[in-house]
Amino acid sequence: MRFFRKKQGIGKAGAGWSLFAGVVSLIYFFPVLWIILTAFKTRTDTLSIPPKFIFTPTFDNFIAVFYRSAASSQDAASTGFELYFFNSIFIAGTSVILALIIGTLASYGFSRHPLRGNDTYLFVILTTRMLPPIIAIIPIFLMFRLSGLSGTYIGIILLYTAFNLPFSIWMIKSFFDEISTDVEDAARMDGSRDRGVFFKICLPQVKAGLAATAVFALILTWNEFLFALLLTGTDTRTVPVQMARTLGGEIGVDWGLLAAIVTIFLIPVFAVTYMLQNHLLRGVTFGTVKK
């Protein structure tokens, strides 16, 4: 990994280009920055024109995410947001891990032991992602209602796993295709059976690819709204759905509250992506440079 930690500071490109890159990055980062800033603003600051960049920060919005302030009574009622955050993390996490496990096994099979008509199978798998979700939603909704999966963790986790699988299989397969089979042959020569070859030799080599796949799948699942809206119940509702429900209020949209939810919502994906960033870089550039 040390190869990717280049020296900090102005590199070969020079100050001009570095500044330019900085400006472009800022433009991209601005919406995120603005949301985070808004989360710390009072209602007046949020709506002030011209927009304020310097203000006295407040944590009221964050408190409001979890506790509904009842003006009359002392005991603030919980909004249940802890549950929704837990749901988002649990559902996205489990389905990404499942998709990764199944996807890794499947893609290793597709890569190393091709079936007759291997490409056809792969194509069929991919077609499931070609359907716009809106078309699939009604039959799936009816299926869930009929089978009693509607509103359960297992239902939405299964759905998201299925949702992530085509992408995971295709992506992980490309990593397996990339690594030399010589190394696997060598392990066989050295007395390893198939399981040993897979776990000890193959998996460590596609670590970066798995990390990249995990991040992409996680972001997709984390932000998914449509299926979550229709297929989760009050106990299994995820943050994006609850966020939408927060939008409509008697006194208009509470931008500060919404921004606070989004800010908290950002943290888990941000943390995971940050942890995996070294792998991610290697993952997305895998195979683009000849070894």
Added chain:
Amino acid sequence: MASGIQIRQMTKRFGDLVAVNAVDLDIDDGEVLCLLGPSGCGKTTTLRMVAGLEDVSEGEICIDGNRVNDISTPERNVAMAFQFYALYPSITVAENLSYPLHAEQISRAEIKARIASVADKLDLTEVLNRYPSQLAEGEKQRVAVGRAIIRKPSCFLFDEPLSRLDIELRQQMRTKVKEVLAGLSKPTVIVTHDQIEALTMADRIAVMRDGKIEQVATPHDIFAAPSNTFVAGFIGTPGMNLIPSVIEGVSERGELKLNIDGQHVVVDVNAGAMNLPVGAKVTLGVRPRFFETVAESSETTLSGKVDIIEPMGAETLFHVLDGTRELRVVMDRTVRFKEGETIHLEFQPKLTHVFDAQGSLVQ
């Protein structure tokens, strides 16, 4: 119980393509056999079948007297060094070396001792804690060899062991590998397309072409008596001159009279060629170093014009045009000819081979 490797009528088909065609080979314990041939001749496939990495379409392989056709690779107890090294990227050199030992039931101390001994033999002691990506090419190659020789398999296989090294390193490693090979008491098969590698390292060489074995012989014999024109042209640098000629008869002194592109030349060759009928088309094989130049043209000389001159250090390579054909002639560097000069070449007696119309050596 028989020892070594016996290969009988081994054939490999990929669809309609016959990659290896009815190969027979015997390799004894302690013997080094080189499979030599151009790319795509089936030598690596042969090696992979012995290793169990490819199924055998027909025929059988016996190692130490046991038929191994249906024994899977991990159980076959064969060690192999791969062309592209195939080191395990996620573990250190020491772990790479000891990986094959996990299958064997031996103590930790024994493993350590074996790593130390192999590392010492191959100058790897310094790099034991590095990862493969941090190694120089020569070191990777030595780790690959080390991983093969660390255990006690029933045979050793090397796939183009030196092909990825630069020339200087290759020469050093050739000596090193030969030294290591000399210490092995099991049969060893080396695949290579580099004839120098084969000639220097092998006890016997098997020359392959299009999935078939053309000749199996010691390095000396394969150079001195190539069994056909393919082997003759393949072994030796610069390649042997293969000159189409027509037999015109036998001289009183028992020499062969030949018509080479209109020039009538008398050549002293082995007795077998004398039995060929007059008018038979043959190919004369002469190594570039086995010509002598004489001042005057005579009935025993072939004349030609010097075309391109390539100094090679101790020797000089002359491309000589005899009519339309180009001959390669190597002379000591003290011999000087000018471009365009006509020279007269005499064949050294008994060092000239005659191949019949089918390309087989006439003896």
